Amino acid sequence: MGLTNGQHTTALVYSAQESDLRPTTLVLAHGAGAPQMHPFMVTFARGLSERGLDVVTFNFLYMEQRRKAPDRMPKLVECFRAVIDLARQHVKSAREHLFIGGKSMGGRAATHVAAEDPDLPMSGIVLLGYPLHPPGRPEQLRDAHLPGVRRPMLFVQGSRDTFGTPSELKPILASLTPLPTLHTVEGGDHSFKIGGRDAKTRQAAVYSEVQDTILEWMSSVA
Numbered sequence: 001m002g003l004t005n006g007q008h009t010t011a012l013v014y015s016a017q018e019s020d021l022r023p024t025t026l027v028l029a030h031g032a033g034a035p036q037m038h039p040f041m042v043t044f045a046r047g048l049s050e051r052g053l054d055v056v057t058f059n060f061l062y063m064e065q066r067r068k069a070p071d072r073m074p075k076l077v078e079c080f081r082a083v084i085d086l087a088r089q090h091v092k093s094a095r096e097h098l099f100i101g102g103k104s105m106g107g108r109a110a111t112h113v114a115a116e117d118p119d120l121p122m123s124g125i126v127l128l129g130y131p132l133h134p135p136g137r138p139e140q141l142r143d144a145h146l147p148g149v150r151r152p153m154l155f156v157q158g159s160r161d162t163f164g165t166p167s168e169l170k171p172i173l174a175s176l177t178p179l180p181t182l183h184t185v186e187g188g189d190h191s192f193k194i195g196g197r198d199a200k201t202r203q204a205a206v207y208s209e210v211q212d213t214i215l216e217w218m219s220s221v222a
Contacts, residue, residue, distance in 0.1 A: 008083065011058035012036060013091060014045045019052025021215070023093035026126060027056045027084055028104025032070045035063045040103060040191055044128070047211040053218075054093045058083045060106075076109040077116060084120075086111070097222045101126030101154075104190065108142060115148035124152035124221050125212055129190045129221055132164025132172070143172050152221040153180040156210055158188025177199060183213050 007026045016023075028045060030036050036057040045055040060079050062071045070076065070147045080100070087094040100122055107127035114125060133140045153172065157166045173180045185206060187194040194206055 007061055007186065009059045009061055009064040009079065010036070011056060011086070014043070014049035014057070016052050016054045016093070017050050021052035021219060022085070022097055022222055023054070024052075024099065024123075024218060025054040025056060025087060025091050025094035026099045026101065026218075027058075027087055027094075029058065029060070029078075029080060029100075029102030029109055029127070031064065031102070031106055031129075032102035035059050043207055044103075044211065047207065050216065051211060051215045053215070054091050056083065056087045056091060056094070058107075070105060073112055076105075077112050080109050080113050081117075098122045099124050099126055099203040099218060099222075101128065103128045104131050107131075111149050111153070112145060114151050115145040116208075118148070118150060122151060124154065124218065125149065126218070127153060127155045128210075129157060129161060129192070130155050130164060130169065131190075132168055134191065135162040138164075138168065141172075146176055150177065152178055154214065154217045155180055155182045156185065156192070156213065157182065158185045158190060158192050160188060161190045163190050181217055182219075184204040185210060 021075050029147060030041050036059050045057050049055050060076055066140055102110050107130055110125050132142060155169060157169060159166060166182055169182060173182055185192045192200060192206055192210060
């Protein structure tokens with residue numbers, strides 16, 4: 001997939017299965033340390049497409065080029081914007097109802113995309129484990145741009161997330177317009193993984209419940 005400045009990356013489209021949902025696309029970005037083919041990303045892209053969404057995933061340029069360190073936010077935003085433009089060209093539902101979002105850093109980049117362009121047409125943003133601050137450094141908040149987003153946002157946050165717990169997010173979200181929705185994954189970490197003896201058997205159900213929540217929220221705001 002060609003992007004700006006002659007650079008290329010890889011994107012995948014998970015086509016929607018039949019449903020009663022209006023034609024909708026979700027462009028979903030990966031986190032800092034793993035590409036679009038990470039099991040978390042694949043699980044969520046497939047699960048959401050089975051529920052009736054067209055889901056587009058992609059690699060940020062640093063990941064496509066197999067560099068370890070993520071690009072700085074302006075480059076992440078530039079790449080994300082280019083993928084949105086291409087999704088609108090090639091995925092019909094993206095021209096009707098478009099949501100963006102991502103896992104951790106990918107979700108943070110999505111909020112910057114929205115904050116930097118208030119005229120960019122989109123229905124809302126899905127944030128899977130928002131990285132409010134680096135682990136162990138709660139004073140380094142990544143929230144200054146959030147008041148500029150001004151779109152519906154769904155924050156899905158594990159109760160044990162070391163990048164920011166739901167209780168840390170609540171006072172920040174309470175000041176935003178429109179008021180975001182916060183969904184807590186009880187016992188979940190930054191990737192919604194749970195502990196306990198039966199964690200392996202329960203994990204699929206946890207992910208499925210999060211995917212149902214995403215669909216319900218998107219249906220309510222689309």
